[in-house]
Amino acid sequence: MTMPRDTSEETERPPSWLRRVFAMFGVVLALTVIGLVADLMGIVSFVTGKNGPELAAPAPPSAEATRSPALGSTIGTPPTTSPKPEATPEQAATPTAGTVYATDLDLLNQASDIDVGSAEMRGEHYGHSVVYRCSVFCNSPRGVVEFNLGGRYKTFEATVGILDDAQDADQVGYFEVFVDGSPVKKVSATLGKPKSIKIDLPPDAVRLKLLAYRTDTVDNPLQAGANVAGGRSNGLPELAWGDPRLTT
Secondary structure, eight states: OOOOOOOHHHHHSOOHHHHHHHHHHHHHHHHHHHHHHHHHHHHHHHHHHHHHHHHHSOOOOOHHHHSOOOTTOOBSBOOOOOOOOOOOTTTSOOOSSOEEEGGGSOEESOOTTEEEEEEEETTEEEEEEEEEEOBSBOSSSEEEEEEEOTTOOSEEEEEEEEOTTOSOTTOEEEEEEEETTEEEEEEEEETTBOEEEEEEOOTTOOEEEEEEEOTTOOOOHHHHHHHHHHTOOOOOOEEEEEEEEEEO
């Protein structure tokens, strides 16, 4: 026996074509809403991205704020005193005369036992010195050296004495200065007691001669050889002109 069909669902359910129309309408509506939302978000982003920072940025200072204060006026903290500029070489006190070591000039009439180099006297180092030192026998019993001044220098200075490493600690050294053949200064020195020399030169001085010696130096080769054999001193000088210099 066949049961009667319940047709209530079929009569209440809308036709399939209508359901398709509704579905398509829903899809179109959803896409339309999504598009509107996207457009709205783009507009909001554009507005906030373009104008937001500008609106949030602080206002530029007014003309009154940027205007420099009038002379003598103060703003905020009191004015500070600007440091004085350092003196330039033209402003600073500079020596009016140059200095040159005599050893930098051409040496004239130099004795064979004369050397140019460093010397130590009373613990002081003199790197531009004239040293008179002999070994066994002096080829020149007096150490002479001359310099050409050419009328360019006003003063002569030097420190004279016995070398700190002298083997004969009892020797006495003598130092003489000649300008154009005329003696102008003579001093003596002993070990550990160097002397300073300063001489004013004539404006037209041409030749400077320095002479160093010991009075007990043996100048005879035969006698010197006999003294060496007998263990006696030949009075060998160990003297120095420490940093002789000239000023213009």
